[in-house]
Amino acid sequence: MEVRGLSKRFAAVQALKGVDLDVRAGEVHCVMGQNGAGKSTLIKTLSGVHRPDEGEILWEGRAVELDSPAAALELGIATMYQELDVVGGLTIAENIFLGHERSTGGVLHVKRTNAAARSLLHRLGHGSLSPSREVGSLSAANQQIVSMARALSRDTKLIIMDEPSAILDSGEVQNLFRVIRELTARGIAVVYISHRLEEIRQIGDRISVIKDGRSTANGLHVTETPKAELIRLMTGREVANVFPARTPVAADAPVALEVDGLGLEGHFEPVSFTVRAGEILGLAGLVGSQRSEIIETIYGARKATAGRVSVNGRRLTPGSVSAAVGAGIGLSPEERKSQGLILDESLYRNVTLSTFGRFARAGLLDESAERQAAREQIDALELRPADPDRPARTLSGGNQQKILLARWLVHGTPVLLLDEPTRGVDVGARAEIYTLIRRLAAAGTAIIVISSEIEEVLGLADRVLVIDDGRVLAQSDANDIDEHGVLDLVMEGSSA
Secondary structure, eight states, X not given: OEEEEEEEEETTEEEEEEEEEEOOTTOEEEEEOOTTSSHHHHHHHHTTSSOOSEEEEEETTEEEOOOSHHHHHHHTEEEEOSSOOOOTTSBHHHHHTTTSOOEETTEEOHHHHHHXXXXXXXXXXXXXXXXXXXXXXXXXXXXXXXXXXXXHTSOOSEEEEESTTTTOOHHHHHHHHHHHHHHHHTTOEEEEEOSOHHHHHHHOSEEEEEETTEEEEEEEEGXXXXXXXXXXXHHSSOOOOSSOOOOOOOTTOOEEEEEEEEEETTTEEEEEEEEETTOEEEEEOOTTSSHHHHHHHHTTSSOOSEEEEEXXXXXXXXXXXXXXXHHTEEEEOSSIXXXXXXXXXXXXXXHTTTOGGGGEETTEEOHHHHHHHHHHHHHHTTOSSOOTTSBGGGSOHHHHHHHHHHHHHXXXXXXXXXXXXXXXXXXXXXXXXXXXHHHHHHTTOEEEEEOSOHHHHHHHOSEEEEEETTEEEEEEEGGGOOHHHHHHHHHHHHHO
């Protein structure tokens, strides 16, 4: 595929301003750019969702018009979107062959469909998944495997993968890379979109960079391009230190959060730990280790079957989110779009969502006070665009994450739980979010951070708990353990 001068406008917004790209058979071509750079628009244009206003797309040397997803699929262009697109209520096999069912006279050949699906799943290293299983019962990682199998179920020549590793643990990422290498060995091209520079170093052949809808680089060789140069091409500036320096936690800092023997039967064994004011505690472990379940139980979204949670000495009612919020616990959930934000609501309303009582006058909300409080946080966090009335849906991933942090800043919460705070966020916005988290800790907020990227946990946290299968395997000062040490503990714990 070759793309020349691709441009696309949506009303007053010029999303693409002249993008160039060439993808060769059998290569992994990585596309990088900050949130809002135009990557999503480019993907949707190449997959037939949007039609470009200017420029051209050449497929195997001839100009083509991709006026629908069906037209792209007909050529052999398949897309795996970051947002999972499986259809609940259907089986794995039915999802894989959706739109090109194996049928005669409208009657589905179930056995043939299941056999073909089983073959694809086996090829992807997930042969244990039953093709007849309902797809809604799968984990997010396994649903992604179904999306990949769907892409491979056609005569595919190019697969566009948008942040495919965002919901995978390290073992699943390596399996993904194995599959990608098998595809490229057969001449299939892969366009790989990711924010993770280390992944691109592992799997990419060439890199193209987009900034503000324009190409700033096209076809750089991965092995010849320094990390600092990629960051400069993405951001337009140097980002010297991704993780800000730690501020030592005062030895006499009070305990803000105490978790004593907290357990949830069927999910995690009783755990005990404390977090002091101004301290960042990291929970390190692989996807499925029950880290999220632990903080959801602390927050009251799940009702504990054992133990207790206390905030500044005040014991909380188990299974009560309102009690947790009232005591000063804030949560930024893993799935910010579906669990944290009201996407079609304004920025200011999303920011004040947990603090309505502060803005009530005689039972009515004082919208002027709401807007003012939100505006202060929007300016302080440098949200872009800085429009309080703009729907949350229209913001980039990094700015959506800032909205969630702004919500708890307005609330003045003393304890903050952050689950995957930088998932799908570019390197420039990550550095800003890391700085903000450190700033909150320096101001006295007790913070728990969960991330599938062990490097992120170790770079942010003062102290780390290593979690595996609902058990705390070890507790360590973040300076005394590295990524290999965490993985060694998890591997030993898994084999115990």
